[in-house]
Amino acid sequence: MTTPDTLRDTRIPLAHGSGALPAVGFGTLIPDPLATRQAVKAALETGFRHLDGAERYRNETAVGDGMQDAFRAGTVRREDVFVTTKLWNTNHRPERVKPALEASLRRLQLDEIDCYLIHTPFAFQPGDEQDPRDARGQVIYDPAVTLVETWHAMERLVDDGLSRAIGLSDITLEKLREIVAAARIKPAVVQVESHPYLPEWELLEFCRTHGIVLQAFAPLGHGLEPKLLDDAVITAIAQRVLKTPAQVALAWAVQRGTAFLTTSTKPPRIRENFDISALPEDAMQEMRDRITTNVRFNSVVTTGVPGFIPGTR
Template sequence: MSVKPYFHLNDENKMPVIGFGTYAPETYPKRMAEEATEIAIRAGYRHIDGAYLYGNEAEVGRAIQKTIADGTIRREDLFYTGKLWSTFHSPDLVRQGLERSLKDLQLDYLDLFLIHVPVDLQPGEDLLPVDENGKYLYGNTNIQDTWEAMEQCKVAGRVKSIGVSNFNRRQLELILKKPRLKYKPVCNQVECHLYLNQEKMLKFCKSHDILLVGYSTLGSSRDGTWGIGGDCPVLLEDPVLNHIAKKLGKTPAQVALRFLLQRGIVPLAKSFTKHRIEENLQVFNFNLEKKDMRSLEALNKNLRYDKMSMWEDHPQYPFYDEY
């Protein structure tokens, strides 16, 4: 099965079919995000996925500006995804959240702007506001109102496309059923890999012409961040995946990414190692046969590495629903 270099979005824009993820735990020096992003762009990635929450958009922006300045890329050939953090859900703060990212990145517009998570936190300078007892301070913004403010960012030309991340079906439907909906989400970015293949969410999104973008596509570092458990299986050590990879003369990571591509999903690949960054992009010169696709599909365990368990009591926590 051939894979084209772009997926067309429902607003007539297009997204490169594989992206480079820039998230790193706080234990990693922020300069590594700058170095890795520069390596990725020079290796051929044209889709960079970032977020205000990651705290490294200034570093990522420097890498982008450097590669534009030396002629490696033109701005119009690069697709950058940013995300609205939960303390900016109030409609009067959405544009402010966007402008902070644009300033750090030194960009005039984002190609894609996502609501990072449906969980609404109280506005403030803290990324994760808590009270004196350490309990998270939740907001009460209607997600439809947040979406309307997102639409205004697109109308203003500060973003080209808008979408969501970590939304379940019910939360997506809230937006799709919004009165006077101007633009529906172009994508839903969710955790997606061999152990959580998101088959039902994929079918739902396809039925509404919404693209599925996958993060944690190669598993997780299992460092405890975002509720990731240290006892979870290591995806890239899976024997079935490794058998197929060895048969094809490919790395397990390349096969795991190709599996998502052939299902019509945009995978985000993340690494800070130069040869792995380059290897992860080499997924266009081979195909997975139907029997191998079936074998990989059978690995699904509905296993979520990124549980965001600190928000399990939030009314907008997305992971109680089946999908």
């Protein structure tokens, strides 16, 4: 009798929060609300137990509707789903942090969130305009608040029982060190772009040392050039283990101790991204030794302006 592969069911206990993060996560950066609702429902039916959203995606209501569809259908219970959302750049001032989360909870139809992330370390001019620009089209930043001040406001959300854990997204190692040094409640999760072309080994080691889960977005390279899924090392391993290149890249992410997020509106692709199996150790070593391409696809870490969000205005 064969032992079932449990890689896709991996949960990583949070050292600085309650609960455990499912390593295989579903991202909800989907522009169309109806497609979002259907994709969330399909992801939960497939077996995904972590949903990642954000105020900035402008579709939290649809994510909440998709979850409620699944709850009513008996597909899954609320307590079995780990839900993350994010504080947007225009809400970094401490007095805006709690109202921002409360608004997200109303849209998501939840009483509490499992993890709340600061979407980027950059504070934008506060207000209702999510992408404030000056007359020259330049982003208007907010010099009146520091990331540490925002973090302390995030800590109070845990005290108030609104979020079970807190973390950061689109952060550099330098900025993360600053927050870890100043934090009363340490970050539980750090979400950054990471894939075989951007393994972030130094950041991962720092996270391991401090009990922080590193979660990868764009784990498949987001379909941009150079195409990760066409890489010769990855495609050769895929042929050897009878999996797709995407499944190889995603298995690599979990086996090295990180979590990941994938996004799709297509049920077959959603199922493919969930159906991962452990790679042989020699394949893991081969990916570390033989993949030499190094590229970052998203410049958000230098500007605070997300590179993958389609324009909707």
